[in-house]
Amino acid sequence: MRRDAKGSLPTLPAVAVLICIVLLLITPHAASPVLYTTKSDSFTAMHDRVSVLRQVSQDNTGIALPLMEEIFSSSGTLVLNINLRDFESAERDLDDYLARSRQFDNMVVRLDMSQSDLEEWRRLNAQNREDLTSLFEDTQRFSELKRLEIEYRDADNPDMLYSVMYEGEALRSRIKETVTSYEGRSEEMTGVSERFGVETTPYTQSVDDARSLSVSVEDEQEERSTEIRRVAPPRADRSITIGLEPAEVRYGDILTISGRIIGSGSQDVALYLDSRLLWNGTAASDGTYLHRMSIGMIRTGMHTLYATSDGAFSDVPAFRVIRSPTSLTLASSGGGNVHGVLLSGDVPVRDAPVRILSAGRPVATLTTDADGRFTGALRLSEGDHRVVAAFDDHRYPLEPSWSEEVLVHVPPRKESQGVGGIILYPLVVLILLASLGGAIWYLRRQSSPSEPRVSVMEERPDRTEEEHAEDPGPELSPPTDEYGDPFLEAYHAAVGSDYPAALRHLFISLAGAAGLPDPAYATVGDIRRKQPDDPRLHAWLSAYERVLYGGHTITDADRDWFLAEYLFLREEDA
Amino acid sequence: MRISLLIAGLLILLTLGAMGAHLQATNAELSRFNPGWNGTAVFFSLAERNGAIVHSPGSSPVDHADRYLLIAPDGVGAEPIARGVLAGGGTVIIADEDGGANELLEVLGVEMRIIPGNVSSADMEFASPRTVRAQVSSNHSVLTGVETLVFNRPSFIEGGEPLVRTSVLSWIDHDGDGSPGSGETLGRYTLIASERIGAGDVILIADASLFASTMKQVRRLHDNPRLVTNLLDSDTVMVDAVYGRPADAEGPAYIVHTVKSAPISSIIVIFLLMMVVAFAFRRQIL
Amino acid sequence: MQIRSGNLAVSAITIWMGIVIFFMILAESPDLEILFVLVLIGMLVIAELADPVHARPLFLKRLRYIIACGVILFGAIVAHKVLEIISS
Numbered sequence: 001m002r003r004d005a006k007g008s009l010p011t012l013p014a015v016a017v018l019i020c021i022v023l024l025l026i027t028p029h030a031a032s033p034v035l036y037t038t039k040s041d042s043f044t045a046m047h048d049r050v051s052v053l054r055q056v057s058q059d060n061t062g063i064a065l066p067l068m069e070e071i072f073s074s075s076g077t078l079v080l081n082i083n084l085r086d087f088e089s090a091e092r093d094l095d096d097y098l099a100r101s102r103q104f105d106n107m108v109v110r111l112d113m114s115q116s117d118l119e120e121w122r123r124l125n126a127q128n129r130e131d132l133t134s135l136f137e138d139t140q141r142f143s144e145l146k147r148l149e150i151e152y153r154d155a156d157n158p159d160m161l162y163s164v165m166y167e168g169e170a171l172r173s174r175i176k177e178t179v180t181s182y183e184g185r186s187e188e189m190t191g192v193s194e195r196f197g198v199e200t201t202p203y204t205q206s207v208d209d210a211r212s213l214s215v216s217v218e219d220e221q222e223e224r225s226t227e228i229r230r231v232a233p234p235r236a237d238r239s240i241t242i243g244l245e246p247a248e249v250r251y252g253d254i255l256t257i258s259g260r261i262i263g264s265g266s267q268d269v270a271l272y273l274d275s276r277l278l279w280n281g282t283a284a285s286d287g288t289y290l291h292r293m294s295i296g297m298i299r300t301g302m303h304t305l306y307a308t309s310d311g312a313f314s315d316v317p318a319f320r321v322i323r324s325p326t327s328l329t330l331a332s333s334g335g336g337n338v339h340g341v342l343l344s345g346d347v348p349v350r351d352a353p354v355r356i357l358s359a360g361r362p363v364a365t366l367t368t369d370a371d372g373r374f375t376g377a378l379r380l381s382e383g384d385h386r387v388v389a390a391f392d393d394h395r396y397p398l399e400p401s402w403s404e405e406v407l408v409h410v411p412p413r414k415e416s417q418g419v420g421g422i423i424l425y426p427l428v429v430l431i432l433l434a435s436l437g438g439a440i441w442y443l444r445r446q447s448s449p450s451e452p453r454v455s456v457m458e459e460r461p462d463r464t465e466e467e468h469a470e471d472p473g474p475e476l477s478p479p480t481d482e483y484g485d486p487f488l489e490a491y492h493a494a495v496g497s498d499y500p501a502a503l504r505h506l507f508i509s510l511a512g513a514a515g516l517p518d519p520a521y522a523t524v525g526d527i528r529r530k531q532p533d534d535p536r537l538h539a540w541l542s543a544y545e546r547v548l549y550g551g552h553t554i555t556d557a558d559r560d561w562f563l564a565e566y567l568f569l570r571e572e573d574a
Numbered sequence: 575m576r577i578s579l580l581i582a583g584l585l586i587l588l589t590l591g592a593m594g595a596h597l598q599a600t601n602a603e604l605s606r607f608n609p610g611w612n613g614t615a616v617f618f619s620l621a622e623r624n625g626a627i628v629h630s631p632g633s634s635p636v637d638h639a640d641r642y643l644l645i646a647p648d649g650v651g652a653e654p655i656a657r658g659v660l661a662g663g664g665t666v667i668i669a670d671e672d673g674g675a676n677e678l679l680e681v682l683g684v685e686m687r688i689i690p691g692n693v694s695s696a697d698m699e700f701a702s703p704r705t706v707r708a709q710v711s712s713n714h715s716v717l718t719g720v721e722t723l724v725f726n727r728p729s730f731i732e733g734g735e736p737l738v739r740t741s742v743l744s745w746i747d748h749d750g751d752g753s754p755g756s757g758e759t760l761g762r763y764t765l766i767a768s769e770r771i772g773a774g775d776v777i778l779i780a781d782a783s784l785f786a787s788t789m790k791q792v793r794r795l796h797d798n799p800r801l802v803t804n805l806l807d808s809d810t811v812m813v814d815a816v817y818g819r820p821a822d823a824e825g826p827a828y829i830v831h832t833v834k835s836a837p838i839s840s841i842i843v844i845f846l847l848m849m850v851v852a853f854a855f856r857r858q859i860l
Numbered sequence: 861m862q863i864r865s866g867n868l869a870v871s872a873i874t875i876w877m878g879i880v881i882f883f884m885i886l887a888e889s890p891d892l893e894i895l896f897v898l899v900l901i902g903m904l905v906i907a908e909l910a911d912p913v914h915a916r917p918l919f920l921k922r923l924r925y926i927i928a929c930g931v932i933l934f935g936a937i938v939a940h941k942v943l944e945i946i947s948s
Contacts (some may be wrong), residue, residue, distance in 0.1 A: 041611070047726040047783035049611050051791040053700035059707065060696040061741035111696050111743075118743065195758075196742050353827030401797050424946055428939045435935020439928035467600065585878075592882060802943050 013555045025323075052064030060111055061193060064118070067107070068198045071100045075132060079209040083216075087140050094136050101129050101234055102392070106357060109388060121196065124189045130394050131182040132354045134299060135175065135210065141275060142217060144170045149224060158232035167275035169509040170304035172221040173318060174274065177302040179214040183207050236262035238312040244305060249295045250324045251347050251397050252347035259314060260305050261287040266310040274303050283309070295321060296350070300397040321397045328354065328402035336410040339375035341368075342391055344398055348372025352396060356388045358408075376423045382412045485509070485570070499559075500548050509543055510537070513570065540565045604782055606775055606815055611788035614820050617802070618719065624803075626811040627653075633819065639812035640664035642709070643805060646782040646819035647834075648674045650681045651759035657682065659812075660774035665716070667805060669779040671729045675785075678777070686734035686769050686778045687736055692727065693763050694752065699724040699795075703752050706744065707796070714735040716777060717766075718803050722796040725765055726789060728781035734767030737777070748814035782819065869906050869919060876902040887943040893937055 032555050057386030059231045072221040081090035105286040108114060108122050145168050186207045193200045197216050242259040253528040257271060267290045271279040283289040289307075300323040307314040326349065330340040338356060342349045348371050356378060366374040378387065385408050392400035419497035513517035514530045514537075524541050531537055543562065546552040594714050600607045606618040622628060626643075629635045635655050637771075642659040644652055647668060656666045656678070666682075668675045673690045696704040708724045714737050719835055723738060730746075739762045744753040746763070768777045783789065789798060805811075815821050874940045885937050907923050 044603060047612060047786055047788070048700070048702055048705060049788050050700050050705055050724075050726060051788045053702060053705070055792065055794075056698065056701050057707075058696070058698050061743045062697070064696070064743060069625060112753035114695065115756060116745070116758070117760045118754075209699055259598075424943065427946075428943060431942065432932075432935050435932050435938070439931040440933070442931060443924055444927050448899040579869060581875065584875060588875075588878065590884065595886070611891075 002503055006185050010212075025156060059064075060107075063109075064104075064107060065196060065198055067100060067104050068121065068193065068196065069099065069202075071104060071202040072193075072200065072206075074100060074197070075128065076206040076209075078132060078136070079206040079213065082136055082139050083138075083199075083209050085143050085144065087136075090136055090140075093464070094133065097132065098129065101125055104210070105390075105392060105400070106361075109357075109390070110359070117195070120191045121189075122451040123391045124185060124192065126392075126400065127185060128182065130300060131178050131185075131495045133394065133528065134178045134214070134301060138175050138178065139170050139217070141222075142168065142175070145171070145224075146220075149228070153231060156278050159233050161228050162311070162313050163272070163308060166306050166308070167272065168221045168224055170272070170306065171318050172217055172276050172385065173316070174302055175217050176214050179210045181301070182210050187393065198574050201466070210245075217566055235311045238265055238267070238310065238319045240307050240309050240312045240314045242305065242307045242314040242317060242529075244317050244319045246319075247382065248320045250322050251295055251344050253295045254322075255293045255294060256293060257305060257307075260288055261289070261309050261312070261314070265312075266491070269307055271305060271307050273305050277304070281542045282425055295397065297352075297395050298396060323399055324361055326391060328389055329390050329399045330387070330406050332408045333375065334409075335377075336380055336408060337375065338366075338387065338389070338401060338406065338408060339373065342372045349391075349398065353393055355390045355392070356387055357390055357574045359386045363387070375433060378408060378410075380408065380410050384409050411556070419563070424554045439563060486513075499554060503544060503547060508541070508564070510566070510569060534569075536565065539571055540569065589744040590815045598824050599720075602819070603775065604786060604819035605822040606820040607823045608785070611791065612786050614785050614787065616787040616790050617706065617785040618815070618820065620652075620802070621806055621811070621813045624806045626806050626813050627814050628813050630695040634813060636789075636812050638662055639810045640813045641805070641808040642666045642814065643811065644668045644670075644675070644678075644814045644818050645785055646670050646672070646674060647678055647817045649813070649817065650678050650790055650817075651816060652817040653681050655812075655814075660771050660776070663773040665775055665777060666774065666810075667716075667779065669782045669784060671780055671782050673729070675778070676747045679776075682771060683772060684734075684769055684776050684778075686767055686776070687732050688729050688780055689732055690779065692750065693725075693730050693744060693765070694747045694754075695740050697741050697743065703747070706765070708738050708740050710738050710797075714768060716803060717801070718802065719800050720797040724789070724795050724798055725781045726783035726786070728765050728783075730763040730765060731767045731780050732764075733766075734769040736764040736765035736767050739764050775781060789812060827847055829841060869910055869923065870912065872904055873908055895942070896930075897934065900927070900934060903927050917943070 030443065035573045042052050074093055075103050078090055078093035078097055081087070081093055098312075104125065105122060108118055111118075113119060145164050149161065149164050152164060172574065186204065190200045190204065195204070238261070240259060240261045242257065243259075245256045246253075259269075263267065267283040267285075268277075268286070269281050269283050270277060271281075271291055273293075278293065279291050281289055281291060287561075300321050300569075302318050302320050304316050304318045306316045324344045326344045327343060330338055330344050340354070342352060342354055349368055350370050350372060352368045354366050354368060355362050356366065358378070359379060363380060364374040364376055364378050366414055368374045377386075380387075386405050387401040387408050388405050390400070391398070391402075439521050490505040493504045496504065508522070510521045511527055513523035514523045514527050515528055516530060524545055527541060529537060540562070543552075543558075547554060547558075598606075598607060599609050600613075601610065601717075602608055603612055604614050606614050614741055618628060621643075627636050627639070637658070640662065641655060641664055644656075644667070645711045645750060647670065659666055660682070670688050671690065675690050676687050676693075678838060679688075694706060695706040695708075696703065697707040699705045704727045706728055708723050708725060710720050710723065712735075717737060730740075743760055744763055745758040745760050748753065748758055765780045766777065768775055770819075782836050783813045784798065784801070789795060823837070867875055875900055877895075884895065903923065904927060907920065907927060910923075912918055
């Protein structure tokens with residue numbers, strides 16, 4: 001069996017040509033390598049590649065419509081409880097109603113539907129919310145007046161009785177105004193709700209209930225008024241006037257309240273806004289008084305004012321607060337902090353709460369300063385978050401507004417390793433050490449399957465490699481003057497890598513020496529027949545057969561024996 | 575030398591295989607030769623496994639099919655076959671989203687029309703409002719066991735009896751910004767409708783992407799697999815691969831397929847293989 | 861099959877790499893780490909098969925060094941993946 005010359009040389013040009021072709025194909029794309037990922041092939045005009053999209057499985061209609069119905073039903077029970085004067089339950093209903101409304105507002109922003117028809121419903125609901133909140137507070141206070149009336153009547157305090165009457169008057173007109181506004185909206189609200197398929201019965205019921213509430217409040221106040229005037233007739237010698245300027249105000253405007261005390265007596269004046277004490281002051285010597293009120297945190301809508309001084313009560317004029325639009329800006333100041341400004345036109349909104357939302361959930365509430373600016377840190381996890389600022393406090397006569405969405409990048413905290421870190425780094429080091437150990441073990445390990453077969457494998461590799469270093473190939477011939485036998489040369493050349501092939505060289509040599517015509521094709525039997533009575537030769541041949549065909553394992557001693565016997569046999573022949 | 579020959583042979587076989595796979599495939603949308611995510615190769619192999627007959631160019635259509643499925647048809651070529659199916663009381667199912675089926679519908683006397691548009695919904699299955707989730711509002715036989723379906727950039731249908739409609743928070747995204755704005759009214763849009771024509775009925779699906787391979791690659795897609803099974807579940811189902819997008823094949827793919835599907839090709843291939851094996855034995859290579 | 865020549869080992873590893881890459885492209889999911897692990901396994905298999913009865917050829921010694929480096933790299937990949945999983 002002859003070895004082919006290593007065919008690497010003729011294939012070298014072919015490989016070179018292939019490399020050139022490959023380089024030619026790659027170079028046009030090398031400037032902008034775009035590795036194919038499924039993300040880069042994620043849609044065509046006809047469809048999206050949904051297998052790479054995040055499967056969010058959102059059923060938002062299933063959340064939105066029931067939420068709208070819940071808002072209606074909680075507003076229904078709210079008005080009912082107000083009507084029944086059960087303010088404890090009504091307060092719970094109010095909280096529920098406000099919470100759900102807020103949830104709905106957030107949802108509209110989150111679904112990016114602020115320009116859609118759904119926004120219309122949201123807007124109407126926000127107005128309803130203001131009306132219902134006023135209704136609750138005013139009716140609650142109105143009910144309290146009844147208790148106060150009895151108290152003051154028993155204490156025989158005509159001044160306080162009159163204040164109760166006036167307050168009741170103020171509340172009555174406010175309640176009436178609120179109910180009119182709530183009622184006036186119901187047609188539009190019902191229309192929009194029906195478009196979405198939302199059940200409106202609780203809502204229309206609440207409108208009816210509100211109307212009957214207003215009527216009952218009117219009756220009650222009428223009764224109270226007559227009763228009080230009967231019990232404590234008004235003072236004839238004193239009176240006090242009041243005037244408001246302007247009649248309509250907005251956030252940031254100044255409302256000028258002025259008037260005059262006619263008659264003698266105390267010059268102390270008390271102003272009541274919406275039946276709550278606004279200002280205590282003293283009139284001038286001519287009886288005139290003046291107070292300027294800045295419109296800040298006061299609800300949109302109608303408000304009432306009256307002045308009183310030592311038993312004299314003024315009329316109850318009303319002024320209207322008109323809602324103004326607002327603008328809210330938000331920016332990221334790095335490191336998870338944000339800042340921004342809340343303005344109403346040019347006027348900064350002071351001391352107002354601004355809620356920061358991320359993915360629809362509130363993460364912080366910041367307060368504006370005197371210039372309308374706010375700043376603060378957000379408690380967010382690492383990474384990028386889209387946040388939005390919202391101002392929707394209905395205690396202000398301001399439109400709710402949302403800022404633009406802003407990307408906030410929270411950098412990884414250095415000390416966030418904590419417990420995880422203590423376990424983490426030793427684990428990683430352990431894994432690396434284990435792989436290092438494994439590699440070293442693998443290198444040192446001797447191929448176990450071969451071990452039992454060749455007992456001297458430990459020594460062989462080094463020697464074989466040394467031999468290879470000395471005899472790299474058939475090109476470098478061993479010293480011929482030492483051996484002079486080409487078959488022996490071939491044997492020594494092959495003995496390192498292919499022992500059976502090496503033995504075969506010796507066999508061919510012996511076959512030739514035995515006189516066979518074609519030694520390369522000779523068989524053991526041929527030699528045996530040729531040399532029938534050479535027991536050593538026969539022994540050699542038998543051993544040869546065992547090695548080549550019987551899978552006999554070779555030991556060092558065996559090799560020496562083969563070589564020695566061969567040399568002996570050749571010497572014999574020679 | 576034997577071993578190097580073996581290696582060379584292996585490399586050549588691999589190259590031929592790769593070349594063959596490349597030539598047979600195509601990138602055409604919804605093509606049955608497109609094994610990628612936007613092709614219908616998976617659907618067609620499913621159909622064939624379920625016993626449906628694929629009407630491809632070169633084969634003749636089945637006479638008495640009781641269900642005829644057309645995916646994104648173009649032109650009126652399928653009219654005679656469709657008429658035959660309808661006359662026999664069968665169902666013709668057309669899935670189309672770019673309006674190409676409207677010609678065929680008109681010629682068949684159907685009043686339903688596909689209105690191409692970007693139907694989007696707040697009820698999205700994936701992170702895109704155009705992957706619309708819709709509830710089934712009918713108990714048509716084709717929709718048994720189907721409650722929720724996921725659509726992929728559907729259009730909508732006018733006319734017919736609605737079988738599947740979007741929720742009310744859905745809109746046509748004219749300006750392509752993914753959210754409803756002015757001029758984009760919220761409402762319910764019909765995605766699957768049916769109409770009776772003579773003895774049979776026509777079911778129109780406003781989304782051909784239901785049959786694309788990417789919809790099958792998702793593990794849980796509500797009741798979409800059930801819909802496909804229902805569509806293929808009939809005595810004689812014929813799926814069209816001549817008049818619609820599934821027949822699209824650019825370049826060599828078409829030729830390769832026609833050659834491959836001709837019955838004589840397999841005979842020739844087997845013959846060649848036998849020759850090669852005989853040759854190998856002769857020369858004592860094997 | 862006795863792998864007695866360095867050429868054969870290289871060809872076998874190349875063909876194995878080609879097969880793995882072919883299937884990765886077919887499945888449209890190329891992943892460098894999986895490729896690396898599979899090629900490392902291929903090299904280990906060849907190193908085991910190439911155990912001649914009588915001697916250890918030179919190429920095999922070099923191959924074992926390459927495999928040792930590959931094992932260390934594999935350990936690094938495993939550590940990296942563990943870090944990813946734990947910190948997520």
